Amino acid sequence: MIGVFDSGFGGLTILKELKAALPEYDFLYLGDNARAPYGPRSFETIHRYTLEAVKVLFERGCPLVILACNTASARALRTIQQRELPTLAPENRVLGIIRPTTEEIGFYTKTGHIGILGTAGTVISGSYPLEISRFFPQIQVAQQACPLWVPLIENGEIDSPGAGYFVQKYMDALLSRDSEIDTILLACTHYPLLEAEIRRFTPPGIQIISQGAIVARKTAEYLGRHPELDKRVSKTGKIRFLTTDTAEFFKKGASFFWNEPISVDSLTFV
Numbered sequence: 001m002i003g004v005f006d007s008g009f010g011g012l013t014i015l016k017e018l019k020a021a022l023p024e025y026d027f028l029y030l031g032d033n034a035r036a037p038y039g040p041r042s043f044e045t046i047h048r049y050t051l052e053a054v055k056v057l058f059e060r061g062c063p064l065v066i067l068a069c070n071t072a073s074a075r076a077l078r079t080i081q082q083r084e085l086p087t088l089a090p091e092n093r094v095l096g097i098i099r100p101t102t103e104e105i106g107f108y109t110k111t112g113h114i115g116i117l118g119t120a121g122t123v124i125s126g127s128y129p130l131e132i133s134r135f136f137p138q139i140q141v142a143q144q145a146c147p148l149w150v151p152l153i154e155n156g157e158i159d160s161p162g163a164g165y166f167v168q169k170y171m172d173a174l175l176s177r178d179s180e181i182d183t184i185l186l187a188c189t190h191y192p193l194l195e196a197e198i199r200r201f202t203p204p205g206i207q208i209i210s211q212g213a214i215v216a217r218k219t220a221e222y223l224g225r226h227p228e229l230d231k232r233v234s235k236t237g238k239i240r241f242l243t244t245d246t247a248e249f250f251k252k253g254a255s256f257f258w259n260e261p262i263s264v265d266s267l268t269f270v
């Protein structure tokens, strides 16, 4: 299977696109719902939690794990790839979602000004401005952390009046940093679930980009370039789900944005 990991429900926005791009592949999704959000946590904690998740996905038969979480990609990926993977499972692979997104995002802007919305962890890491400057050195990047958005989503509050207040607050803050932004990247996999609200507070003429389709396309290309890894991924078109919260909690929360019946197992990290 291909393992897909997120702190909670957000990675489902990536999984949906992976399923569309690679319908014959098997996926195992793990949401660490009991410990979400990751955004405000320290580097050490995010690394520890993410490593635990990667180990579980390896043990359950995933030779490839995608960190479908920007916070984990920004804070844990490099350490896992460089420090743990060579002894843990050198033949397996762990990929993040920042690199594939930054390889493409520069093609979307006409003004050369991009806005990034992410968790505090992603914004503090500076990963997006750094990676974008590698591929598109002429592009200006403004960032805004939106620490209350993930809790709103994880708690099923996206339609409440409070959600509108906090969406407007962070949108205004981002747009006041750079008036020439014409492209906003939702650099947290949870945020597409708030997209309707985000659009309400976005001036016309500014496009909002979700990274799911980009990541899915890049994953398909990656598997094409790595046939030895591709051969190790089972292909019966099945998707299974794991959560660190209860199966009931996951089923209820996921039903807002996953339209098919799902089979969920619960696990606890010790």
Ligand code: DGL
Pocket (backbone or CB within 6 Å): 006, 007, 008, 010, 011, 036, 037, 038, 039, 040, 068, 069, 070, 071, 072, 119, 122, 150, 187, 188, 189, 190
């Ligand atoms: N969905 C995760 C991301 O892409 C984040 C969230 C969190 O747990 O704070 O950053």
